[in-house]
Amino acid sequence: MELEPIPLFGLSNKSRSPSVSDQERVNLYSEISPDGERGGKITMYCMPGLTGQSNYGANPNRGAWSHGDFKYIVNRDKLWKEANDGTQTELGTLLTSGGLVDMCDNGTQLMIVDGTAGYILTFASDAFVQVGGDFPANPTSVTFLNLRFVCTFAGTGQYYWSAINDGTSWDALDFATEESNPDNLVRVIADNGQLVLFGEFTTGFAGATGNDDAAFGRIGAAAIEFGLASKNSLDKFDQSLIFMSKTRLGGVQVCTLSGYTLQVVSNPDIETLFSKYSGIDSATGFSFQHQGHSFYQINFTAENISWRYDGRTGDWHKAESSGGRHRAEIQVNHQNRSYVTDYETGNLYLFDPDSLTDNGATITRKFIGRHLTTGNVSRFAEIWIDMQMGVGTTTGQGVNPQLMMRISKDGGKTWGNERWANIGQLGDYKAKAKFRRLGRADPAWTFEFTVTDPVDVTFIGAWGRRA
Numbered sequence: 299m300e301l302e303p304i305p306l307f308g309l310s311n312k313s314r315s316p317s318v319s320d321q322e323r324v325n326l327y328s329e330i331s332p333d334g335e336r337g338g339k340i341t342m343y344c345m346p347g348l349t350g351q352s353n354y355g356a357n358p359n360r361g362a363w364s365h366g367d368f369k370y371i372v373n374r375d376k377l378w379k380e381a382n383d384g385t386q387t388e389l390g391t392l393l394t395s396g397g398l399v400d401m402c403d404n405g406t407q408l409m410i411v412d413g414t415a416g417y418i419l420t421f422a423s424d425a426f427v428q429v430g431g432d433f434p435a436n437p438t439s440v441t442f443l444n445l446r447f448v449c450t451f452a453g454t455g456q457y458y459w460s461a462i463n464d465g466t467s468w469d470a471l472d473f474a475t476e477e478s479n480p481d482n483l484v485r486v487i488a489d490n491g492q493l494v495l496f497g498e499f500t501t502g503f504a505g506a507t508g509n510d511d512a513a514f515g516r517i518g519a520a521a522i523e524f525g526l527a528s529k530n531s532l533d534k535f536d537q538s539l540i541f542m543s544k545t546r547l548g549g550v551q552v553c554t555l556s557g558y559t560l561q562v563v564s565n566p567d568i569e570t571l572f573s574k575y576s577g578i579d580s581a582t583g584f585s586f587q588h589q590g591h592s593f594y595q596i597n598f599t600a601e602n603i604s605w606r607y608d609g610r611t612g613d614w615h616k617a618e619s620s621g622g623r624h625r626a627e628i629q630v631n632h633q634n635r636s637y638v639t640d641y642e643t644g645n646l647y648l649f650d651p652d653s654l655t656d657n658g659a660t661i662t663r664k665f666i667g668r669h670l671t672t673g674n675v676s677r678f679a680e681i682w683i684d685m686q687m688g689v690g691t692t693t694g695q696g697v698n699p700q701l702m703m704r705i706s707k708d709g710g711k712t713w714g715n716e717r718w719a720n721i722g723q724l725g726d727y728k729a730k731a732k733f734r735r736l737g738r739a740d741p742a743w744t745f746e747f748t749v750t751d752p753v754d755v756t757f758i759g760a761w762g763r764r765a
Contacts, residue, residue: 306667306760307340311567320710323615324664338759347653354644361399364632390426411437418465432470443488444506450483476502484526499525531583584629654752670743677765678736686756687722687729696751707739
């Protein structure tokens with residue numbers, strides 16, 4: 299009997315019942331090709347690794363921003379300026395030394411809020427000052443719109459704005475209240491020429507009024523019955539916003555918001571997992587682009603787990619570093635390259651498509667395929683995983699790269715022993731990852747495949763020969 303294509307590759311996720319679906323992808327993203335040339339329409343590729351760029355000590359960075367030729371980093375109670383050659387210059391001192399900060403600029407000034415106070419850096423002179431005068435205490439977020447900084451503050455539904463093009467000047471009367479619902483504001487962000495005001499359970503909108511005495515005001519009766527479950531899960535995403543939401547009904551979902559149109563992008567299986575996580579309000583999220591795909595990564599610190607959403611395919615996959623959550627915490631786009639901070643140390647990394655490790659640490663690439671169910675006893679004499687072959691390294695780990703396979707014959711509840719196949723030393727393009735004498739299963743087969751060598755992993759298709 300000749301080899302025939304078998305439908306292992308899918309885009310589903312592990313179901314609350316593994317007998318329904320046990321699918322999982324780790325550090326792999328999917329490309330959908332309607333005209334698949336080698337037996338399948340889904341190809342899985344490597345996500346980028348991490349390459350170290352700079353370090354700010356043992357404590358994690360609290361914020362990152364890009365302006366011109368410099369990156370601006372907050373670590374402990376210090377603001378730093380980092381040049382493209384790696385030179386670090388200390389610019390100022392904050393009142394606090396822990397917790398994430400929010401940052402925004404107006405072209406000439408950078409504003410930072412840390413939950414206690416606000417700070418202004420003037421780019422041209424590197425002058426750094428704490429905002430004084432009528433600026434309220436305990437600012438939680440900052441954005442910029444219509445020539446003014448806008449901030450929210452802890453325990454209130456009010457938002458305040460600065461003087462025109464001057465983040466050091468604030469008037470105690472320059473504020474408004476988000477009135478669509480009585481919940482407190484969690485965060486404000488400017489999007490599509492308006493202010494989006496995220497509350498605990500609802501979201502409202504405000505826009506410029508053209509009146510200097512009341513620079514911003516509510517837009518009509520617009521409000522959405524979704525709030526922000528975690529302040530630091532919010533980010534820009536393509537032409538929309540993306541965030542972890544919650545409602546008064548309970549439960550959490552990941553949503554995008556474009557204008558006044560909200561779309562849920564998490565699926566029921568992912569939401570079932572999220573609902574079991576603790577510390578949802580401490581989740582962090584950021585967006586980035588890779589190979590034409592827009593990704594959103596959300597990190598659950600208490601659970602030590604990271605997930606990524608692919609806006610092009612709708613796929614969700616796990617992002618792991620050394621078996622736990624992914625190392626990336628905060629993302630900053632600097633001169634068209636994506637940089638991320640480490641959640642545990644002061645390291646700053648480049649999201650590097652050419653790196654096959656996380657700053658030297660092993661990246662595990664794994665997928666669990668679709669259940670193959672016949673309803674009867676079935677046997678496989680052979681399985682061939684079609685991959686990009688001949689990708690071995692010249693020295694060290696990966697000279698003779700391997701693909702590991704495990705089989706479950708009870709719907710993903712238990713797994714058999716590891717089996718190994720060669721995926722080709724450097725230049726051995728005709729190697730084939732084949733596994734033989736697989737036995738029988740009743741009623742379903744489930745396959746898991748893993749590569750831990752630092753090589754370029756591409757899964758193209760799966761073929762089988764039944765006994």
